[in-house]
Amino acid sequence: MNAESGVFSTPPGHLLQLLLDGAPRTRAQLTAETGLARSTVRARLDALVGLGLVGDHADGVSTGGRPPGRFAFNPRARTVLAAEVGATHAVVAATDLNGAVHAARRLAVDVTDGPEPVLAHLLRSWRDLLATDDDWAAAPLAGLGLGLPGPVEHSTGRLNRPPLMPGWDGFDVCARIRADFDAPVLVDNEVNLMALGEHTSFPGVDDMIVVKVATGIGAGFISNGALHRGAAGAAGDLGHITAPRAEDTPCRCGDSGCLEAVASGTAVAAALRAKGLEARTAADVVSLVRMGNAEAGQAVRQAGRTIGDVLAGCVSMFNPAVIVVGGALAEAGDMLLAGVRESVYRHSLPLATESLRIMPAQAGANSGVIGAAAMVAQHVLSPAAVNDQLS
16 A cells, blocks of 8 residues: 555554654654655644644754754543433542543432432533633533443443342433533443453553452453453443352342352442441441451451452453452451452362452552543544544
8 A cells, every 4th residue: 555545545544643652753753654655644633733742843853954852642622521320429529631630529319319410410510510710611621421339231332130229220410411511421330340440550451350349249350451341331240140159148139149148348338237347338347347347347358359259260361461449348458359360270270360469459449430431532533433523
């Protein structure tokens, strides 16, 4: 293929993909990398600069005459609104296209109230964030990303029979949000977005499992550097895999013997209440552990072992490089992680665990909104989306 034939095969949206790594490049470097004619590269760059997605960093090294311009991706060209909703709380944030958080708020919500009041609360909070006087608030809105605590059909943004979320089944979340914001809206399971957020803390890791242990238990899978949703978007439903020695324990999903029924924060709290301890939530369990309560510590470690028993099968099948464990119950410290490690290393194949790292979550409380922002950015910065803006 000669340089000119690349005019049609490398439109501006494809050229942008080279610049998303953040490294500034001159026109000459981009010409060499793409094989396009210099005039074509210039035209493509002009189009991207016009959108604000690329900035001209005129600091290149010159060999005489006018210094060559250096062009780089401009993540502050757009603002992303993101939210992660749990069973009893939510985090809303405004970020740039790289997921850098401009502003964030933690909200008290109850998903059992139904979609209308919960989404109305999120929408008000997003509008409040945009009402600030900061420079970033004036940037055009790229889109909105939302994580919800139930099975989500990603292509439509609708939940499918979510346990303990009355009124949410089949509700058109995207349409409700677009009624207030004229921008792309993407919805996914909250743990999938946590996985995307955690993945940003592990550069170079292409295969990992992220586990959230809180009111329920879920997992997100990063495979070959991308989120793996599965054929119907149901991948990662770790909490409803049958756990060893849990056959008769009823689960909120209507089945029995699920991992979530015996090892979630809710399940551990119930077991401690049965022993006379005051524990209603995962946070109560964490408080007991931090106060040195031996029974609570043992219960959390056993929960980790049970989770590890289920994860061992995932490790043998999926062969991740890293397992990340987060969520409310993980805040109990090393107890949960120690139990997970104990079971995984005991029951998985040696080849799969030889270099496997099992670690606490790294991205902090904002991992879900960082992941939601990454989901939106991947969508709006795709070659097709950028080329559509220019057409």
